Amino acid sequence: MTKQGTAGWLLHDVKNRGITAWIVAALLTGFYIALYFTEAFARIARAVGLSNKWDLYGALYTIAVVAGGIHVIRKYAHNRYQVIRTVVVMIVQITLGFSIPQLLKVLRQPEYYFSYLWPLKLDYFNPGYLFSLPLPYILYSFAGSLLLVPILGLFFGKRWYCSWICGCGGLANTFGEPWRHLSDKSTAAWRFEKVAIHSVLIVTLALTGLLFASYGAGKRYPELQQATIQFQTFYGLIVSSVLAGIVGVGLYPLGGTRVWCRFFCPMAALLGLVQKAGRYRIAVKENMCISCGMCSKYCEMGIDVRAYAQANESFTRASCVGCGLCAEVCPRGVLRLENVRGAAPQTQMLVQITNAPGGGAFPPARPN
Amino acid sequence: MRYVIVGNGVAGITAAFTLRARDLRAEITVVSGESDYFFSRTALMYAYLDRMTLRDLEPYEREVYDVQRITRRRAWVRSLDTAQHRLTLDDGSALSYDRLLIASGSSPRRADWPGLADAQQGVVTFVSLQDLAQCEALTPSTRRAVVVGGGLIGVELVECLVHHGVEVEFLVREPSYWPVALKPDEALLVEEEIRAHGVDLRMREEVARVKVDAAGRVAGIQSSTGRATECQMLGVCIGAQPNVAWLGGALDVGRGVRVTSDFRASAPDVWAAGDCAEIGRILEQIWYSAKRQGELAARSMLGDDIDYRPPLFYNSAKFFELEYTTVGEVASAPSGSREYFHRVPGPRASVRVVEHEGAVVGFNMLGSRWNHRVLEQWVRERRSLEAAVADLPRAQFDVEFGRVRVTA
Ligand SMILES: Cc1cc2nc3c(=O)[nH]c(=O)nc-3n(C[C@H](O)[C@H](O)[C@H](O)COP(=O)(O)OP(=O)(O)OC[C@H]3O[C@@H](n4cnc5c(N)ncnc54)[C@H](O)[C@@H]3O)c2cc1C
Ligand code: SF4
Numbered sequence: 001m002t003k004q005g006t007a008g009w010l011l012h013d014v015k016n017r018g019i020t021a022w023i024v025a026a027l028l029t030g031f032y033i034a035l036y037f038t039e040a041f042a043r044i045a046r047a048v049g050l051s052n053k054w055d056l057y058g059a060l061y062t063i064a065v066v067a068g069g070i071h072v073i074r075k076y077a078h079n080r081y082q083v084i085r086t087v088v089v090m091i092v093q094i095t096l097g098f099s100i101p102q103l104l105k106v107l108r109q110p111e112y113y114f115s116y117l118w119p120l121k122l123d124y125f126n127p128g129y130l131f132s133l134p135l136p137y138i139l140y141s142f143a144g145s146l147l148l149v150p151i152l153g154l155f156f157g158k159r160w161y162c163s164w165i166c167g168c169g170g171l172a173n174t175f176g177e178p179w180r181h182l183s184d185k186s187t188a189a190w191r192f193e194k195v196a197i198h199s200v201l202i203v204t205l206a207l208t209g210l211l212f213a214s215y216g217a218g219k220r221y222p223e224l225q226q227a228t229i230q231f232q233t234f235y236g237l238i239v240s241s242v243l244a245g246i247v248g249v250g251l252y253p254l255g256g257t258r259v260w261c262r263f264f265c266p267m268a269a270l271l272g273l274v275q276k277a278g279r280y281r282i283a284v285k286e287n288m289c290i291s292c293g294m295c296s297k298y299c300e301m302g303i304d305v306r307a308y309a310q311a312n313e314s315f316t317r318a319s320c321v322g323c324g325l326c327a328e329v330c331p332r333g334v335l336r337l338e339n340v341r342g343a344a345p346q347t348q349m350l351v352q353i354t355n356a357p358g359g360g361a362f363p364p365a366r367p368n
Numbered sequence: 369m370r371y372v373i374v375g376n377g378v379a380g381i382t383a384a385f386t387l388r389a390r391d392l393r394a395e396i397t398v399v400s401g402e403s404d405y406f407f408s409r410t411a412l413m414y415a416y417l418d419r420m421t422l423r424d425l426e427p428y429e430r431e432v433y434d435v436q437r438i439t440r441r442r443a444w445v446r447s448l449d450t451a452q453h454r455l456t457l458d459d460g461s462a463l464s465y466d467r468l469l470i471a472s473g474s475s476p477r478r479a480d481w482p483g484l485a486d487a488q489q490g491v492v493t494f495v496s497l498q499d500l501a502q503c504e505a506l507t508p509s510t511r512r513a514v515v516v517g518g519g520l521i522g523v524e525l526v527e528c529l530v531h532h533g534v535e536v537e538f539l540v541r542e543p544s545y546w547p548v549a550l551k552p553d554e555a556l557l558v559e560e561e562i563r564a565h566g567v568d569l570r571m572r573e574e575v576a577r578v579k580v581d582a583a584g585r586v587a588g589i590q591s592s593t594g595r596a597t598e599c600q601m602l603g604v605c606i607g608a609q610p611n612v613a614w615l616g617g618a619l620d621v622g623r624g625v626r627v628t629s630d631f632r633a634s635a636p637d638v639w640a641a642g643d644c645a646e647i648g649r650i651l652e653q654i655w656y657s658a659k660r661q662g663e664l665a666a667r668s669m670l671g672d673d674i675d676y677r678p679p680l681f682y683n684s685a686k687f688f689e690l691e692y693t694t695v696g697e698v699a700s701a702p703s704g705s706r707e708y709f710h711r712v713p714g715p716r717a718s719v720r721v722v723e724h725e726g727a728v729v730g731f732n733m734l735g736s737r738w739n740h741r742v743l744e745q746w747v748r749e750r751r752s753l754e755a756a757v758a759d760l761p762r763a764q765f766d767v768e769f770g771r772v773r774v775t776a
Contacts, residue, residue: 008533012418078689078715079767080767080768080769080770081767081770084769186429187429285739286741287656288682288684290408290410290655291410291411291427292408292414292420293411293414293427294414310427324768327767331686331691332684332686333684333691333693333738336737336766336767336768337767337768
């Protein structure tokens with residue numbers, strides 16, 4: 001049933017793939033198509049005193065994060081992890097994601113986004129562009145991607161980036177909040193995820209390699225340079241525009257909020273591998289789960305959290321962005337995000353109440 | 369070997385999976401009248417609250433039953449013939465077994481207030497999928513509802529009705545909320561929480577008479593204090609009783625199916641587990657016990673030597689936003705116990721630790737999260753009250769940055 005009254009109906013409809021959800025998705029998708037492939041927004045940008053359409057997009061993006069963030073903070077006011085995380089996400093977007101790059105431009109510095117790192121931001125490892133920057137930016141690019149990302153990832157999991165810093169995750173966890181439960185939880189979706197996200201990572205690594213090769217030897221091999229430029233254009237169209245923008249955000253109301261992060265983002269793929277080797281995990285309180293399914297339903301990454309919780313298994317999944325919503329919605333307080341040394345599996349699975357051999361034999365609902 | 373299980377609740381399904389894990393060749397059939405697939409009864413309220421769809425309540429993907437080769441049969445079992453090893457189903461067909469597990473759960477206890485029998489519409493319980501469908505059908509035409517019964521299910525139904533904009537009057541017979549588990553100072557927090565959501569909670573009040581309109585729908589009640597109040601829905605949440613009536617005289621039945629400590633009922637090749645089983649006079653009627661019993665009963669059916677003693681009690685619940693964890697004995701602790709109680713200033717939260725003869729025996733925690741396994745460990749270690757209280761932060765399970773300060 002749906003909540004009563006017109007407002008109740010609308011709220012339910014837009015959150016549950018009703019007609020209004022399709023309309024919102026069409027509008028969002030249309031917005032991205034117009035943004036990427038036309039100059040329609042350039043005029044509006046100039047009209048409001050911004051220099052180009054991307055600045056306008058940045059401003060709108062920031063407004064969406066802040067407005068959604070305020071909603072999220074009010075909704076989860078009792079949960080300090082959510083409040084602090086959301087405040088950080090909003091501040092990062094306002095500063096590193098918008099005003100600092102604008103300020104840099106005014107100061108005649110490169111328009112550099114410190115919250116975006118390679119491999120999410122390919123340009124920052126594109127030697128042609130990178131080496132045109134002043135030295136501090138070059139050092140930051142290298143240190144950020146090669147040191148900060150893996151080291152913090154080992155200690156805190158990918159969440160330090162995906163749920164605290166990244167603008168894509170930031171938008172998903174604020175503006176996207178009403179649609180987080182739409183992610184596909186099926187095993188089929190999981191299979192697709194594993195193939196898709198690692199494929200994009202490989203393509204990104206290959207392209208990065210090509211960019212360096214072409215930077216070094218492009219003068220001697222013009223074909224290489226030509227091929228690299230074509231590859232780069234293709235990547236920009238498919239990965240950055242279609243997958244990150246149109247599919248990633250445009251389809252929020254139909255496919256959920258983290259479609260880009262879950263299936264395609266090369267940064268998430270890399271951090272996921274780091275996370276598997278690191279300290280982060282979701283701890284499951286033993287024998288307290290009532291299998292209600294709230295955790296799985298509200299997981300934006302489509303992880304079937306319940307499958308682990310009802311089997312009493314603490315776990316680390318590569319895709320988990322550590323948003324902490326499973327722990328928030330769990331009515332029995334079964335789950336907690338933790339950074340612990342070692343894998344630390346839970347011991348003493350069931351109170352020893354029998355003298356029989358064997359012990360708890362549950363079929364895991366899913367392969368591991 | 370033909371295993372038949374009556375009931376696809378958590379006890380029945382856990383048993384079926386356990387049987388399959390150990391006996392790859394067995395024929396396993398699960399018969400149930402309520403639903404085609406196992407669903408989480410504990411999550412009924414989240415469906416009513418629109419936070420989940422019915423499909424979301426199913427803890428396993430549907431393919432699992434094929435993969436595990438578990439035959440599902442949607443039917444009500446009408447009778448059991450233990451001599452012939454045979455069940456009769458409501459479509460008239462018979463189902464034979466070599467070994468039978470009865471996991472038929474429980475159903476709501478009925479009230480017998482004057483006038484109730486005349487109500488053809490508007491009286492609801494909140495236990496089955498059919499109850500949920502009925503509640504959902506009635507909600508749009510309900511402006512005011514009365515819910516009776518101060519336990520865990522009553523407050524869930526109340527929360528759902530409030531969510532849908534229904535004005536709720538909540539009648540509780542006892543002087544304080546849920547006295548079998550909560551002490552009066554704790555009940556006060558729960559009562560505050562319920563009232564904070566706009567519910568008209570009335571303690572020490574019961575239904576004396578039910579009023580019905582011309583169409584046979586509930587129109588109001590008269591309470592035990594003589595007060596008359598209007599309502600279009602009457603929720604009855606006054607406890608659960610094992611589903612054993614269908615057994616006729618086939619088995620030894622007390623309040624539930626009487627079983628020994630290896631889950632065997634009084635007839636050969638029949639076991640029982642979950643809400644419907646009575647073990648040494650004890651009915652353990654919660655999710656955790658049903659899951660545990662389902663697994664152990666299956667192992668007993670497989671020939672393992674099982675000697676079940678209900679372990680240290682623990683449970684958790686949520687009253688609107690107020691979370692609750694309990695371990696051991698608190699309200700039921702023997703007289704002469706010492707205790708530590710602290711009402712946390714600020715948020716609605718409290719901790720209570722109870723000690724008897726120098727060893728902690730129970731915990732009641734409201735408004736913050738706890739790892740019950742650590743608390744259980746302290747009971748087993750026979751820790752003193754002081755040692756337990758000093759160590760409380762180690763058992764907390766609140767979210768990061770969100771640990772509630774529970775000691776003064
Ligand atoms: C609203 C609600 C909320 C709850 N919340 C909690 C909670 O938070 N924590 C907790 O620990 N416990 C909770 N419980 C209790 C918990 O759900 C039960 O203890 C548990 O489900 C019992 O499982 P079971 O397998 O024994 O029986 P059931 O889940 O009752 O399953 C029995 C099945 O057998 C079927 N059946 C019965 N008779 C027949 C027949 N003659 N023929 C065919 N089929 C038959 C029924 O249709 C039913 O599907 C809650 C209960 C309710 C109703
Ligand atoms: S939300 Fe909590 S109780 Fe519900 S299935 Fe998930 S872990 Fe279990």
